[in-house]
Amino acid sequence: MSKIPRVAVREQDPLERAHNFDEVSFGYNREEAILEASRCLQCKNPKCVSGCPVSINIPRFIASVNADHMEEAASVIAADSSLPAVCGRVCPQEIQCEGSCILGIKYEPVAIGKLERYVADWARKNNYSTVAGAPYNGKKVAVIGSGPAGLACATDLAKAGCRVAVFEALHKPGGVLVYGIPEFRLPKDEVVAYEIDQVQKLGVTIETNVVVGRTVTIDELMDREGFDAVFVGSGAGLPRFMGIPGENLNGVVSANEFLTRSNLMSAYSPDSDTPIYVGKHVTVIGGGNVAMDAARTALRLGAGVTVVYRRTEKEMPARVEEVHHAKEEGIAFELLCNPTSVLGNEKGWVTGLRCIRMELGEPDESGRRRPVEIPGSEFDKPCDVVVIALGTVANPLIARTTPGLNINKYNGIVADENGVTSRPGVFAGGDVVSGAATVILAMGAGRKAARAILDYLKIT
Amino acid sequence: MFPILKKQMLAPNICLMDVLAPRVASSARPGQFIILRTDAKGERIPLTICDYNADRGIVTIVTQMVGASSRKILSFNEGDAFPDFVGPLGIPSEFIHFTDQQLKGKKYLFIAGGLGTAPVYPQVKYLHERDVRADVIIGAKTKDLVIFENEMKSVCDNLYICTDDGSYGFKGLVTDKLKEIMNNGAVYDQVVAIGPMVMMKFVTLAAKPYNLPLIVSLNTLMVDGTGMCGACRVTVGGKTRFACVEGPEFDAYQVDFDEAMRRQGMYKTQETEADHNCFIDLHSHE
Numbered sequence: 001m002s003k004i005p006r007v008a009v010r011e012q013d014p015l016e017r018a019h020n021f022d023e024v025s026f027g028y029n030r031e032e033a034i035l036e037a038s039r040c041l042q043c044k045n046p047k048c049v050s051g052c053p054v055s056i057n058i059p060r061f062i063a064s065v066n067a068d069h070m071e072e073a074a075s076v077i078a079a080d081s082s083l084p085a086v087c088g089r090v091c092p093q094e095i096q097c098e099g100s101c102i103l104g105i106k107y108e109p110v111a112i113g114k115l116e117r118y119v120a121d122w123a124r125k126n127n128y129s130t131v132a133g134a135p136y137n138g139k140k141v142a143v144i145g146s147g148p149a150g151l152a153c154a155t156d157l158a159k160a161g162c163r164v165a166v167f168e169a170l171h172k173p174g175g176v177l178v179y180g181i182p183e184f185r186l187p188k189d190e191v192v193a194y195e196i197d198q199v200q201k202l203g204v205t206i207e208t209n210v211v212v213g214r215t216v217t218i219d220e221l222m223d224r225e226g227f228d229a230v231f232v233g234s235g236a237g238l239p240r241f242m243g244i245p246g247e248n249l250n251g252v253v254s255a256n257e258f259l260t261r262s263n264l265m266s267a268y269s270p271d272s273d274t275p276i277y278v279g280k281h282v283t284v285i286g287g288g289n290v291a292m293d294a295a296r297t298a299l300r301l302g303a304g305v306t307v308v309y310r311r312t313e314k315e316m317p318a319r320v321e322e323v324h325h326a327k328e329e330g331i332a333f334e335l336l337c338n339p340t341s342v343l344g345n346e347k348g349w350v351t352g353l354r355c356i357r358m359e360l361g362e363p364d365e366s367g368r369r370r371p372v373e374i375p376g377s378e379f380d381k382p383c384d385v386v387v388i389a390l391g392t393v394a395n396p397l398i399a400r401t402t403p404g405l406n407i408n409k410y411n412g413i414v415a416d417e418n419g420v421t422s423r424p425g426v427f428a429g430g431d432v433v434s435g436a437a438t439v440i441l442a443m444g445a446g447r448k449a450a451r452a453i454l455d456y457l458k459i460t
Numbered sequence: 461m462f463p464i465l466k467k468q469m470l471a472p473n474i475c476l477m478d479v480l481a482p483r484v485a486s487s488a489r490p491g492q493f494i495i496l497r498t499d500a501k502g503e504r505i506p507l508t509i510c511d512y513n514a515d516r517g518i519v520t521i522v523t524q525m526v527g528a529s530s531r532k533i534l535s536f537n538e539g540d541a542f543p544d545f546v547g548p549l550g551i552p553s554e555f556i557h558f559t560d561q562q563l564k565g566k567k568y569l570f571i572a573g574g575l576g577t578a579p580v581y582p583q584v585k586y587l588h589e590r591d592v593r594a595d596v597i598i599g600a601k602t603k604d605l606v607i608f609e610n611e612m613k614s615v616c617d618n619l620y621i622c623t624d625d626g627s628y629g630f631k632g633l634v635t636d637k638l639k640e641i642m643n644n645g646a647v648y649d650q651v652v653a654i655g656p657m658v659m660m661k662f663v664t665l666a667a668k669p670y671n672l673p674l675i676v677s678l679n680t681l682m683v684d685g686t687g688m689c690g691a692c693r694v695t696v697g698g699k700t701r702f703a704c705v706e707g708p709e710f711d712a713y714q715v716d717f718d719e720a721m722r723r724q725g726m727y728k729t730q731e732t733e734a735d736h737n738c739f740i741d742l743h744s745h746e
Contacts, residue, residue: 169546169684169686170684170686171497171504171543171544171546179684179688208544209544209545209546210483210546211546211547211549211686214487214547214548214549215483215484215487215546215547215548216483216487237686237687237688238687238688239688239689239690241690241693241700243700247700248693248694248695248700248719248723250722250723250725250726251726253689253690253691254689254690256688256689256690257683257688257689257690257691260683260684260688260689261683261689264684265503265504265683266501271501272501273501273502273503273528273529273532274503274504274683275727277726277727347722348719348722348723395686395687395688395705397686397687397705
């Protein structure tokens with residue numbers, strides 16, 4: 001079994017894809033999927049399952065793929081995940097399921113993510129729907145936010161017979177799947193819209209254009225609209241800036257703004273009314289997945305792109321695959337380098353970024369070696385646009401308008417591992433609790449909260 | 461979908477629409493705004509709320525044709541519907557937190573420039589309903605562009621109309637009128653100015669010598685309007701603030717208007733500015 005090397009996935013040529021927004025990875029075909037599935041050792045005590053935040057029965061679905069029983073494989077995944085085509089594409093499998101794969105000790109781990117994607121894509125293309133609702137149990141639950149946490153929570157609640165209404169602030173459901181992750185990593189119409197549609201087929205309703213905390217409050221939802229419980233999965237939407245001089249110059253944007261314009265508002269497409277500006281050269285500050293997404297988007301919009309990060313590649317929070325793809329496409333990296341000010345002309349437009357070289361010192365509280373400035377090493381890097389991708393924090397809107405809901409110092413909602421908050425009947429999970437994390441961790445939190453909500457509503 | 465129940469042209473290029481949006485109508489307060497989209501390819505367009513009626517579920521907006529997106533709005537007719545209409549966004553005007561007792565005896569002055577007359581109206585109306593006296597200065601380029609004159613008259617004390625070309629009312633700028641009123645001995649507890657950024661800048665300069673407390677409403681660029689993008693950031697009191705969630709109303713004397721005006725043009729002048737290549741260290745400006 002282990003003699004077979006991990007089946008490589010076919011991808012668009014880097015030089016070609018640097019100029020289009022089509023998906024980078026083509027995914028496996030049937031033969032490739034079956035061959036890759038045959039590598040699975042079918043462990044008695046599968047480590048991969050405990051590495052999965054939503055505990056998909058991975059060996060079982062892989063066995064089904066190996067046997068060419070794709071319907072069965074799709075059903076096994078659907079029991080635990082409502083967004084398999086999304087997760088197969090954007091989960092950091094290398095630190096989760098695949099990171100725990102026994103085969104990975106001596107050889108390369110089974111490509112679990114690519115197999116999940118294959119199965120989910122197969123189900124979609126073959127109209128194989130595993131959706132099955134349950135009779136109404138008399139309980140109404142409001143879910144705030146239609147991102148990964150909210151969708152996962154809504155799915156499990158609907159499967160248990162609750163009437164679930166999802167409220168979304170933007171005009172399209174999907175949260176970060178729609179405004180944050182670019183088309184070339186996660187196709188919006190084909191993949192995201194389809195999986196959200198599957199959730200709606202369970203009877204879940206999604207009302208867009210509702211900003212909870214402004215349009216309606218949680219108290220109004222519970223007292224006036226008769227919701228028995230509320231799940232808050234509103235994400236971490238507020239961008240962080242650096243507070244360095246020149247940050248409000250024309251041409252400095254948050255990664256959230258840059259990606260929202262391109263993704264949610266389709267500004268990359270010539271027929272969209274929403275403008276986006278890249279100039280000739282874009283500098284992206286940050287080393288996470290969002291920084292890679294912004295850099296690769298800017299590249300596709302025709303700019304030369306440099307990523308500036310204050311530590312080394314080893315400490316980058318971005319997935320290895322994303323950094324690898326970015327490099328292949330021609331994005332330059334300026335590592336051990338920290339911006340000190342944004343430079344501009346007399347009209348207030350960005351002309352460059354002043355940076356200082358760094359070196360790694362003693363480890364800090366995160367365990368990573370702390371970057372320290374090298375005195376006198378400042379240099380100016382010319383550019384037209386600066387994209388700041390230094391993370392996001394929770395939007396305080398809901399917490400501020402919900403009396404009795406405790407928050408932490410980052411404005412995140414305080415909740416235990418089951419999503420239980422300080423307000424009876426109000427549950428929370430995903431980035432609004434944890435701070436910016438991943439799609440799959442948010443889904444895991446949404447599922448746990450769904451379980452806690454069912455307990456609270458005394459539904460077994 | 462959000463149906464348009466009424467469409468009325470107020471001036472050749474200015475149009476009022478009553479939109480059925482019950483959730484927005486029941487939560488709207490003076491000072492807030494909405495964002496709408498006309499179609500799948502359309503921008504998210506922020507517009508101030510001009511009036512609202514919770515019982516009828518109606519929100520009134522006023523649009524002036526200035527570009528492609530506002531042209532799209534004006535192409536909608538009674539019976540059509542906007543696909544997206546979200547709000548109310550932003551923080552309501554400060555005075556809604558005051559009790560009737562606190563408001564008693566207070567006197568307000570509102571300075572409205574052009575389309576800014578629309579968002580001034582619900583504020584004056586709110587105060588009028590609580591027996592608070594308010595004077596209003598409306599400034600417009602020319603007579604045809606004066607809007608809401610009768611509505612405003614019905615809720616304010618003194619209404620002063622200024623036109624740039626003198627075709628109606630006082631010939632001159634709202635700042636000239638402000639100085640005239642103040643020099644004649646008027647006393648106000650609070651002044652609120654809403655209009656083009658440049659007007660608000662000069663009202664701020666004109667009001668300062670009289671020590672008039674002044675609030676302005678900043679119509680910055682926005683994408684989501686919920687605090688997500690930061691396109692709306694403005695410097696107020698030396699700190700970066702998000703106009704969409706921390707505003708849109710701010711203490712005028714703390715606002716960096718020059719930066720705000722420059723940032724408004726971010727997507728207007730990109731072509732003409734692109735070849736500038738002169739380096740200025742912003743440190744040296746501090």
